Amino acid sequence: MSTSPAPAGVIRGTVRDAAGAPVAGARVAFADGPVPLPDVAAVTDGEGRFALTAPAAGTYTLACRADGGTATTRVRVAAGPAAARPEDVRADLRLG
């Protein structure tokens, strides 16, 4: 049985509307990534924040949907030393 390694990074961000206000209840999920990814979706908190786990180094595309529109963004998670604390990577989204 193979044991999954520690994640490469945690992608943290905030979803904002066109006016720049944080959006609660927006859905954020991976649309693209360097490895197979769990098909779950995060829901932003009251301040529009989310945190997704990047299991491996590479480039990820995040897609977001809320009542106020949709947004996508790409972010790169760098390879880090094994067993190190996963790196936090920023990925903010602006609904359009």
Place this chain on the structure above:
Amino acid sequence: MPQDPHTPVSSEPPVGLLPADGQPVFQPPGTGEGGEPAPGGSTGTEPVEGYELPAAPEAADAFGGPLPDIGEASFGPRTGPETVHPPDDRVQITNTCVYPWRVHCFLEITAADGSAWLGTGWFIGPHTIATAGHVVFIKNSGVPGRDGWVRSIKVWPGRNGGTVCYGPVVSTNFRSVTGWTASGDENYDYGAIILPTDLGAQTGWFGFGVWSDADLLQVTGNIAGYPADKPYATLWYDARRVDSVGPRKVYYDIDTFGGQSGSSVYRIIGNDRYGIAVHTYGGARVNSGTRITTPVYNNFVAWKA
């Protein structure tokens, strides 16, 4: 305890994953209360208006077409980006209050750290909903306080946006296996939600079973779930022939998106629906789910009791 690297292995298939006599083993579905269930379509798909199963590519002999990388033999089909593979032919289901659609559940998940997530599950019995292991137990998130059993899941059977057919019911009672909770191994990524009521007696449930590799490779896989790239809490359906199988995984080019983890990958025999896998991961060319092998089957039987 770490495994001894000198543990002997064999080229024979893993013992105990499939019935020894090669015959399928399955649990029957139940259609719940009221009305006649929709019949299955002639192509192994649901008879959904606006949906047509794409024509299968022409069969070729072993060396007659584009050859996959040898790595696929060990690691499965190429994986990576894009869980929705063009053309995106998902169709929305709006009559979600009837069988079989009401079997699928929209899940609002609250993790141990209070963060909110979306997923999908499907009834396998009156009070038991099958889903992904990572829906009920978060592993290796890298976020302090998040890992472990989720705090609660709000279950909405057959929800269609603002239309609520049943529930919601909140559960804090979950099941999974150590292959997932201790090791985080995607081959063991499955679990269940135990409801405090027998709501499934109203909605009905899907059967599930263990079939051979040869049988599954002839099957059309169906998935209905709640993708987050669509309007909130709406149910979407797609189907394709199973692409390939591994000892503990099933691979398919059925379009999915975040929010559909835990969906049933099911086959239709006559008018009966049977789960063959639990959808878990999105990949580049194909998506994948945890195959219902004999151990998975036995746990599902125990969890639906």
